[in-house]
Amino acid sequence: MSTLDDYSSQVLDVVDGIPPGQVMSYGDVAEYLGAGGPRQVGRVLAVHGGGAAWWRVTHADGTPAPGHERLALEHYLAEGTPLRAAPHIPPSRQVRVDMRKARWAGNR
DNA sequence: GTGTTGACAATCA
């Protein structure tokens, strides 16, 4: 059993608090917690993200995490996340979330 | 204790 660190617990808690159709950037989560940095948030999701909605956490540009772009796209389409990506999947690239609408500021 | 790496971000060319 993995003992969650306090910081990891907080990050996972915030990620779990993001409603469907909305997303937060790594830096936003870090700034929301007021601790660590975007890289630490990414590391936490890389280790403990297996039980959290990691696809709701993206880069500041709206680009999803590496290695899961396709899976993230599936979740975005399923949750109705405002996307600004190519209508075709084949390359499965250039997948970006419309942060202008999908950006979540915690309590809104 | 030092140096490198990383699921990042902002700025410049």
Next chain:
DNA sequence: CTGATTGCCAACA
């Protein structure tokens, strides 16, 4: 829009 550079913070060798 893409690519390169710098800054930030923590983990890792």
